[in-house]
Amino acid sequence: MADHEDDAAIVRKVENFVRDVVIPYETDDRRDDHGPLDALVQEMRAKAREAGVLTPHIRADGTHISHRATARVLRASGLSPLGPLACNTNAPDEGNMFLLGKVATAEQKCRYLDPMVAGNGRSCFLMTEPAAEGGTGSDPSMMQTVARLEDGEWVVNGRKAFATGFAGASFAILMAKTERDDGAAAATMFLVPLPHPALVQERLIGTIDSSMPGGHAVVKVEDLRLPPDAVLGAPHEGFAYAQVRLAPARLTHCMRWLGAATRANEIATDYAVKRQAFGKPLIDHEGVGFMLADNLIDLKQCQLMIDWCADVLDSGEKAITESSMAKVAVSETLFRVADRCVQVMGGTGVSHDTIVEQVFREIRAFRIYDGPTEVHKWSLAKKIKREALAKS
Structure with missing residues (x-):
């Protein structure tokens, strides 16, 4: 957790730590196929x-630094x-911390949020369901899991399905269909x-x-019995809380992968400067x-898009539309950046000799996770139609 030091100082500390301490761990073999x-x-x-630099986006008093500063961190x-x-x-x-901070009770924060902020455990978010069973993916209204x-x-x-990090997690946020009075x-x-x-x-x-410890699991929920105080926030408000979580979470995905693509571009540039041909x-x-x-152009455009959306969130707006726009633009653009890095490096680019091939794979998945590009565009098109009809 960060204290009340200058945001720029936090960013410098995090970057120095990652470059000096974390990057050498990239060759550590304590990993499996999932992470x-x-x-x-x-x-x-x-x-x-x-x-x-542990949990640097949350200050020691539990408050968050701004979304704009979080983007840099x-x-x-x-x-x-x-x-x-x-x-x-x-x-x-990170997204679960944000949601708990917004809607959890004091007792729930003590039991679930505080240990996670301290780095003592992982969590998972159980919303997506198996497609073969007609369950929810990008359309939460299709949810088949029921709570009575x-x-x-x-x-x-x-x-x-796609319960990221379920194996080894200390708790789950589980979303289920319920019925109002x-x-x-x-x-x-x-x-x-x-x-x-x-x-x-x-x-x-x-x-x-x-890159995800625990991988992505398919989880069966059978006769799970929970007391009333297990409800996060208020009953029947799950769809609203999903938006509370997903809007900033889409943007923080963009932030992290901008860093990864920046590093891949650094590696590709170093290779292109040193490698001789013809x-x-x-x-x-x-x-x-x-x-x-x-x-270079694409990375700067992604940074500007992220800053713009972060400023909207900092203004107090929900930023649902803005986060969808950023998710589409940044995921698609960073994929092009990663693809060029692989191409510049040739055979080395598809090898495990650098992290470039992993960044390429991870960002390809990012174009689907937290809503595929096409779903976000469809949602934006619906908004465009509504606003056009309202003006006519």
Whole structure:
């Protein structure tokens, strides 16, 4: 947690820590196909705690630094795929911290939020469901997991998919369909301590990305019984709380991956300056030099888009539209940056000799996670139509 030092100083400390301490861990073999093992994460977090850069976006008194300052901090932590894990700015924990800080009770914050801010445990967010069963993905209204009140307890049944970090998490935020007193369909969020016998991991999904401890699980929820105080916030307000979480969470994804793409571009540039081909450095060949020039332009455009959306959030607006625009623009643009980095480096770019190939894979997944590009564009198009019709 950061104290009340200058925001720019926090950014410098985080960047220096990631470059000097975290990057050497990129060759550490304590990882599986899904991501770093918890032993590696905790070792890095101990060093981050000692350096004063653990959970740097939250001050010691529990208040958050601004979204604009958070953009700089998370970009710095993202300079290594391990940086967000080391500094405790990673997804889904960062988004879950934000949501708990907004809607959790004092008792819930003490039990769930405080240990996570201190870096002592991970969390997961259970909303997405298996597509083969018609469950919710980008459309929460399709949710099949149901919670019903029975004898003063909530009883939850269903199945969740792409439960990032479920294996090894200390608690879950679980979203389920509920029914209001008037019979209207709604959703409620619950806090569930883990491990729990009613939540069973059926399998881990093999995916293109490999930066998430615990991977992405399919989880069966069977006769999960929860007391009333397990409800996060108020009953039946799950859809509203999802927007509270997802709008800034989309932007913080952009922030972290801007850092990763910046680092990939640094590696590709260094390669192009030192690698000789046809009698001169690669960068002196127009085809290569122009790709790196395009990267420089794209990285700056992403930074400006992130700053703009962060300023909207800092103004107190919900920024749902702005975060959708930023998610589309930044994920698509950074993918082009990562792709050019691979191309500049040729065979080395697709090897494990650098993190460039991993950044390429991770950002490709980012174009889908937290809402695919096409869903965000569809939502924006609906807004455009509504506003046009309102003016006619």
